[in-house]
């Protein structure tokens with residue numbers, strides 16, 4: 076055990092000091108995630124936003140309250156804000172549309188809100204609070220915040236009319252409807268994780284492996300009492316540690332970006348680790364194929380690019396022409412991305428998401444263990 | 456009789472149609488330095504790596520410390536130190552990290568700081584491997600080979616590629632290791648190295664041992680004390696002269712264009728004859744070198760080839 080820790084540390088330190096390794100494994104995927112979510116979700120780009128706010132009156136507004144709101148909503152100050160008000164005649168309908176992302180927020184004027192009219196005369200009267208419902212979608216949060224600005228505006232106008240106590244708003248966050256097609260970031264997140272894993276399996280591991288074989292480092296290590304098993308556990312572990320670091324960074328990013336909370340579910344994390352094990356064993360298999368580093372580079376690029384584009388990483392590939400489709404179905408990563416997305420959606424994975432990858436894993440490890448001795452001993 | 460720590464009987468290893476090791480038998484006694492001398496491709500590395508458990512043998516027996524070793528298991532590996540013919544270490548580790556790493560692979564190990572000083576790597580201990588010179592790398596390779604305080608050291612061409620100064624330093628380090636009680640088996644294609652270091656030498660060629668013994672035994676077996684070589688500048692033909700020299704004083708003459716080489720047990724007599732002939736036959740002798748025979752001459756006599764081309 077001490078030997079495994081020692082060796083893992085060495086492998087890890089050695090490869091993580093190579094600039095390209097942490098860059099492509101950790102930094103690149105997180106930047107990529109950032110970039111893609113920004114481009115495809117137009118974060119912070121107000122021009123493209125068109126907020127729809129649902130309104131439901133439990134009781135019609137009257138008097139000063141009605142005048143003030145009408146005045147604010149029609150005022151030129153907000154006319155260049157892309158706001159559309161949709162009035163609902165039932166609360167349930169409004170809430171349902173919010174859950175389905177048809178509107179971005181729902182404002183409810185409660186019963187007795189007209190007491191506001193009397194508040195100008197009876198100061199310590201309790202006016203019921205306005206209620207704003209929103210979801211954890213970005214645009215919904217924006218809509219809710221911008222609505223807050225409306226209320227501030229109304230408060231200043233009312234205080235000029237003599238109402239000293241400002242209006243308060245009660246906010247409530249609503250869970251998304253799960254049948255709702257989820258956002259691009261949720262779609263992308265599993266792909267980004269697998270991209271990082273793929274980098275390790277297709278580049279880091281085989282390159283490390285063929286370098287160590289070619290330069291006799293493995294041979295030197297095998298002249299010590301270390302056992303073959305300890306040796307490869309350490310080799311694998313050192314790459315897994317780097318991956319875990321990458322996952323931590325990606326999860327922090329996901330947290331900051333409000334990616335679906337499904338990614339914290341044990342089933343998602345469990346399936347992620349399952350995917351890591353599968354892809355890394357395929358990486359071992361690749362390692363045993365590469366006899367010299369030049370070929371390793373070219374083949375790795377090919378596999379990486381093909382897998383990235385043909386596993387449904389960024390778009391759906393199930394409708395692609397047959398010439399591509401065989402790769403799609405042959406490739407274990409297709410099933411892994413699909414499995415992770417299913418869990419992300421809250422539905423359960425099917426047998427094929429486990430079966431095909433496991434077949435890959437078993438055959439990879441088998442082939443690897445048959446060839447690695449000869450490679451280390453330079454007796455291919 | 457001293458204890459035999461390594462014994463090899465009828466070792467064979469074949470790669471396709473190349474007999475890399477062809478029925479080799481030898482032994483190494485405790486605290487001895489044994490050199491395996493031979494040209495490139497003689498089978499030195501293959502032999503050593505079979506002993507180190509890094510390659511499989513086709514046939515033959517190996518005994519370590521008197522016990523037959525069918526597998527080179529971890530018990531044996533604890534007790535041997537290995538320097539491979541060419542090892543590149545982890546490029547991004549420092550010297551001290553590398554030594555600690557190897558120390559951590561064994562049950563017992565020497566103190567890393569002490570080894571750093573012994574191998575003159577103290578100043579470089581925080582340098583990355585990629586920044587070391589050839590000599591420093593070679594010393595590090597030796598340092599990693601002794602880090603487990605082994606009883607037997609295998610050194611595969613420990614000075615190949617080093618400049619003469621660095622080679623001398625390495626020889627000194629190897630001598631010190633012997634003096635500290637290690638048994639050392641080294642391979643080399645430098646006959647000076649074998650002459651300087653080895654108690655006994657096995658000369659390898661084409662997978663076979665073609666001669667064995669101490670350096671002086673091997674040289675004495677040539678039956679000569681001195682080798683005279685010189686160049687002749689004359690218009691005349693020296694062939695008949697050499698024939699005469701050969702007849703009269705029993706000299707062995709060999710010739711390559713106008714370079715001549717004479718082996719003799721009686722230096723004085725041979726020189727007198729050569730100069731007498733030169734005077735009477737009127738030719739000039741130049742670039743004369745008189746030297747003692749060495750292992751190169753042994754190899755030349757046995758194989759008709761030079762150790763290095």
Ligand SMILES: Nc1ncnc2c1ncn2[C@@H]1O[C@H](COP(=O)(O)OP(=O)(O)O)[C@@H](O)[C@H]1O
Nearest residue numbers: 453454470473475494495496497498499500501
């Ligand atoms: N892995 C191998 N595969 C095929 N042939 C090999 C291999 N290793 C060594 N040989 C051949 O065996 C012979 C002996 O090689 P080697 O032991 O490296 O010689 P040396 O160390 O004396 O230079 C050479 O002809 C070499 O080409």
Ligand SMILES: [Mg+2]
Nearest residue numbers: 499500501540
């Ligand atoms: Mg060799």
